[in-house]
Structures are given as C-alpha cells and as structure tokens.
Amino acid sequence: MAIRTLTLALVASLAFAGCAPSDAPEAVPDVAVLNNQSAVEERVEAEIASIDSLRIVQAASIQADEEVTGETFERVCKPVGIRAKQLASETGWTVRQAAVKYRNPANEASATEQVLIAQFEADPALRDLWSATPDGDRLYARRINVDASCLACHGAQESQPDFITQKYPDDRAHSFSAGIAPETLEAKVVQDADRLDAIGAIGVARCFATAGAMGSSLFDSDDPFAENRPLDDTRFAVDHFTTKLFKLPEMLNTAAARAEAEGRVDVMRRFLSDLSTEVSV
Numbered sequence: 189m190a191i192r193t194l195t196l197a198l199v200a201s202l203a204f205a206g207c208a209p210s211d212a213p214e215a216v217p218d219v220a221v222l223n224n225q226s227a228v229e230e231r232v233e234a235e236i237a238s239i240d241s242l243r244i245v246q247a248a249s250i251q252a253d254e255e256v257t258g259e260t261f262e263r264v265c266k267p268v269g270i271r272a273k274q275l276a277s278e279t280g281w282t283v284r285q286a287a288v289k290y291r292n293p294a295n296e297a298s299a300t301e302q303v304l305i306a307q308f309e310a311d312p313a314l315r316d317l318w319s320a321t322p323d324g325d326r327l328y329a330r331r332i333n334v335d336a337s338c339l340a341c342h343g344a345q346e347s348q349p350d351f352i353t354q355k356y357p358d359d360r361a362h363s364f365s366a367g368i369a370p371e372t373l374e375a376k377v378v379q380d381a382d383r384l385d386a387i388g389a390i391g392v393a394r395c396f397a398t399a400g401a402m403g404s405s406l407f408d409s410d411d412p413f414a415e416n417r418p419l420d421d422t423r424f425a426v427d428h429f430t431t432k433l434f435k436l437p438e439m440l441n442t443a444a445a446r447a448e449a450e451g452r453v454d455v456m457r458r459f460l461s462d463l464s465t466e467v468s469v
C-alpha cells in the first residue's frame with residue numbers, strides 16, 4: 189500500500205531591518221547588520237520550532253481511552269494558532285500554518301506556500317528552509333510532521349469527532365497518514381533528528397518552554413518525581429520526561445541516532461538528579 193504523505197508547514201515571514209538596499213556607498217555588508225540578521229534568523233527558527241513542538245507534546249498527551257472532543261482541541265491544536273498570533277503581534281512577523289489540505293480556510297496555502305510545501309514533499313530530508321516572499325521579505329518555513337497522535341482528529345473522515353464535522357463541514361484536513369513508518373532512509377533520518385531534538389539539553393529547554401507557554405508548572409513542589417502520585421505531564425513538565433521523552437530513544441530508526449540518544453538521556457538523568465539535590469536543600 190502506498191503511504192500518502194501529507195505536508196504542512198509553519199511559515200514565518202518578516203522584513204529584516206537593515207536588509208533594504210541602502211544608499212551607503214560601501215559594497216561590503218556591515219558586520220553589525222549581518223550579526224543582527226543571523227541573531228534574528230536564530231530567533232525565528234527557535235520560535236517556530238517551539239510552536240511546532242507545542243502541538244506534538246500536547247497531541248501526545250491524548251490518552252488512548254479519552255473521548256476526543258472540542259475540549260481536547262482546546263489543548264491540542266488550538267494553542268498553536270493562538271501562539272502563532274501572539275508571536276506575530278509580539279514581533280511584527282507574519283506567522284502562518286499553511287496547508288494544501290486545510291481544515292480552517294484561513295490556513296489555505298498561498299501560491300508561495302504551495303511551492304514551499306512541494307519542496308518539502310519532494311525532499312523528505314528537508315526540515316526547514318529560508319526563502320523570500322514575492323514582496324522580498326525573508327521567509328522561513330518549517331515542515332509540520334504528522335504523528336500517530338494527530339490522527340484522533342486528522343484521521344479517516346468517518347471517524348472524525350463530531351465537533352469537527354459540525355464546525356468544519358468543508359474539512360479537507362482528514363485522512364492524514366502518520367509518519368510512523370517512514371520508508372526511505374532520508375525519512376527515517378529526518379524523523380530521528382526531530383526526536384533527538386526533543387531530548388538532551390535542547391529537549392529539557394524545549395520541555396520547559398512548552399510548559400511555560402501552556403501555563404503548566406515545572407514540577408510538583410510536593411512530590412517532584414511522582415513517587416506518591418500518578419504522572420501528569422499536562423500539569424508538571426518534569427513528568428513529561430518519563431511519560432514521553434525517555435521513551436523516544438527506543439523509537440529511533442537508525443543506530444547512529446540511538447548512540448547519540450544515549451548521551452542525551454544521560455544529560456537528562458543528570459539534570460533530574462541535580463534537580464533532586466537542589467529541591468531537597
């Protein structure tokens with residue numbers, strides 16, 4: 189059976205200060221402008237990656253026996269749209285979730301975005317890219333991967349939750365196939381790279397950033413390591429290490445990624461052990 193992959197993208201576009209053609213005579217670009225430009229690029233990439241992981245983390249929190257309702261959406265896909273708007277108003281960037289097969293018509297990919305999405309489709313190893321809008325603004329696009337946990341709301345049309353069929357009669361964002369079984373080596377490597385980004389020092393930083401964005405606590409001050417209570421990663425970021433992050437290494441496709449993951453898991457365990465020392469002072 190051919191697996192139809194579906195590509196979605198998060199797109200941020202912005203005008204860089206100092207990028208417009210200037211009247212200044214020197215031909216050599218100003219180093220300060222270049223440094224500023226790469227700092228802005230780094231910020232764009234980090235912000236968009238954190239929006240992306242916000243959804244992945246929340247979708248993974250859907251329990252197998254949970255009834256998927258409008259309330260589930262309140263915590264899974266909705267915060268992504270809200271965060272994108274918030275980021276846009278904080279920064280002046282345009283931030284969009286673009287899809288060819290969209291659910292909310294506001295997210296329909298523009299002509300430029302369709303070209304980007306086609307690039308992601310053609311190259312499974314491509315995770316993100318810098319390009320330009322027709323107006324000459326800098327544009328950053330990042331692939332949105334579909335996980336098994338997304339299928340609760342983006343799976344077969346017949347099994348869509350009622351609130352979706354009612355609210356989006358013209359829904360096209362269904363019948364996604366999860367990237368759970370990537371077929372090509374490139375796709376496997378991309379999936380591994382995404383999973384590696386969720387663990388280690390970067391993973392710890394992201395996990396806490398997500399908790400901050402969701403308004404949840406970093407840890408339970410009465411019982412930080414859930415010794416006498418069930419794990420609850422919707423309330424405590426540290427619980428997410430155990431419910432999800434420590435399970436990622438065994439899901440990796442390649443031996444190289446598994447070897448890298450070992451070191452990253454050590455970093456996280458050391459972090460927990462340091463945290464334990466500090467909270468018991």
Ligand code: HEC
Pocket residue numbers: 196197243244247250256257260261264265269285286287289290291292293295332333334335337338339340341342352361
């Ligand atoms: C609880 C249900 C639910 C889950 C789970 C869910 N989504 Fe969504 N998703 C929605 C709804 C509803 C919308 C429409 C939001 C709107 O009106 O702006 C949406 C919109 C989107 C959009 C914006 C483009 C569009 O079609 O409007 C993307 C991209 C997206 N989802 C990707 C994902 C991914 C990737 C996952 C898994 C990591 C996921 N979703 C999990 C319900 C869900």
